[in-house]
Amino acid sequence: MAASPLNPAAASPNRQKSNGKLKALTVQPKQSEVRSDDEGDSNDDAPVNLAEKLNNEEKRKYVKGKKLGEGTYAIVYKGHLRTDPTQLFAIKKIKLNAEYKDGLSMDAIREVKFLQELSHPNIIPLHSVFSTRDQNLNLVLEFLPLGDLEVLIRDPDVNYSIADIKAWVGMLTRAVWFCHANGVLHRDIKPNNLLIAADGEVKLADFGLARAFADPQQNMTYNVITRWYRPPELFFKARHYSGAVDMWSVGTVFAELILRMPFMAGNTDIHQLELICQAIGTPLEDNWPGVSELEGYLPFDKDKITPVRTRADYMSTFPTIGSVGVELLMSMLVLDPQKRATAKEVLEHRWWAEQPRPTEKERLPRKAGGEQRMGEDLKRRGGEVEEDGRRGDKVAKKLDFSSLR
């Protein structure tokens, strides 16, 4: 059955956890407390409760170093353990947005909520969260010094093979499978959210748009996923969708890794939909039953219809991955989300067993240059997502439907 009390770990939760638990909420006052030298508590501010004491202890464990980079809603610093400077971390300080009057922002809530629960080798580990006196939230993340997949794809000095692609797509798919098995949709899968650890392991990051699978009655927003990686159902304003949205993104990342450029790089939403029609096929009732009932669907001009691309078409665009690889790629880029491969199906595909075998993570290609290049490399390009006002919007141009009729 779906849930059983049979697993001993769960069957006697109280026994095995009492030790950890004691640590969790009990704080032994220290003889001589070392004061944190970064921002925050002054001596006259005695903690008012256990939670604050604990938080202060957590904060004191880490030392914040130089700035590594800056995103829309966070500044990332290099950090290390106070007791062991060789233990490195990335400390992501969520900017307190003075303009946002509604308390903790949705991005921060989502990121913290999901990263706290998800523990998997291909998902960025969140080691700790603490706040500073000025109410800034700090996420202590694994330090991932080797950039991200976008950097590798764009760097002409980096060469990589099918075996390498196989390793990367495999790690990505395992991360997505784990999210979905936990009832979490990521909703922003793209190469620059796939960070690379010191040992070559790919880690899915940035859960600022993630959410739990919705109840069937609950509507979801269609305004998610960066445009180039966004599936057709979201352009048609589907209000109910599933893990299939992430799987489309996985397919587009797979294609981009092969082509070494974005597979479908639309300048506007409508342009993106055109590119999907051209590259994959025009969404119609016969290849996607029910599509015409979606709120944002509009009938396509009869003489502008592209039939769904055949395996031969894909073979000519992606010759290097062979026919089995093409079969796998096509299964993720199916227009109808109901028929799109799930993460589990992808992982069970025979392409993985076929030669060449995926490269071992330690032997995967790495970016040229050092840490300092990071951040500069990561200038965002087209099709950013906006929701709740986050993520600079270069998208919303008025749509011109005439081109589609």
Place this chain on the structure above:
Amino acid sequence: MSLTEDTLYASSTQFRLWSFTPEKLVSLRAETNAFATKNITKAIKRARASDETDNKEQKIDCLTMEEEQTLINAYCAQLMHLGQAKPFSLPVSVVGTAVQFFKRFYLSNSPMTYHPLQILPATLFLATKTESRHMALKDFAERLRGLTAWKTATPDEVIAPEFIITQALRFSFSVRHPYRALSGFRLEMLGLLEVVRARRGPAGFPLAVEDVRGKLLGGRDPEAWGEVVQRMHETALKYLHGAALLSDVYFLYAPAHITFAALHIADPEFTEMFLEIPLRNKPELKARVLATVLACKVVLLEAEKRRVDKEEVARVEAKLALCRDPEKIDLVGLNRAQKRDAAEDGQLDEKVAKKRRLIREKSARDAEDLFGPGLVGK
């Protein structure tokens, strides 16, 4: 390749940070009460020192741990009602999350430091955010003001304690409810009905069909099965939506245990037979599981019987009025002061924020035009 609910639960924050033995739970609450008593006594003395009129000799009579629990339980019930009734009409899962936030908050904070009325709306607002039901703070406060008890609530008052709440929650925003296990049970049972009808189990099915028929149904007509399952589901749900949320079971037991305890209340025989299927050859494990389920059932039944004792609550409220932390009454002011400190630190962020707001406003305008009505005629 499959993940069981159990392995997922083991890595959850609910298990890692918010599960306790009964003894540990009591000692945590005692510690919190002692800590608050000490701090508040000091704070009241400080306040008296600067106030001529106050009677400096008057004894400072703080709440006991039991009195704190009386208040917290009463306000949990109020929070349940607030969230589910109009104008919020939120699903029980969202309100249940708010109630657990509220209970978790008071594990490390005393009502003497932060009055439950100050905390209550903020936990509900936070739960709407963590459960993807968020609305603008302004709208939330406006709805709240529609209720007589909250006529004067301002957005600032609602949001002021959010930060201390998130800190007390140790920034873990996920609450695992037992409903999923209950749906799992229902599906499983309806699947078993097919076994009985087909007169043979699916490959690898551990019980003889006759056992399923005889033991689980106890001579009942297989066609009545659906009804039995439905009735059990309803009764269990009543407990999961009420007693389970208001009691301490989320702190003490895994979601699956809570589900089985609720099912055991609905139909003990049937539930035990059902547990028999996977545990048939493991008597020790079965005994342990059953003991846990039964212990949880006791807590649920007790909570179900519990009624808010209005007189006692009123007495404790009156007592609380004399032992509140004088330095924590103006949360809005405290919050503003902290934000001011932060803003001084982050002058630069202001500019960025302003720019972002402009972009946002523009994109909101453009978004309205997107797929404008004239173009898509539906």
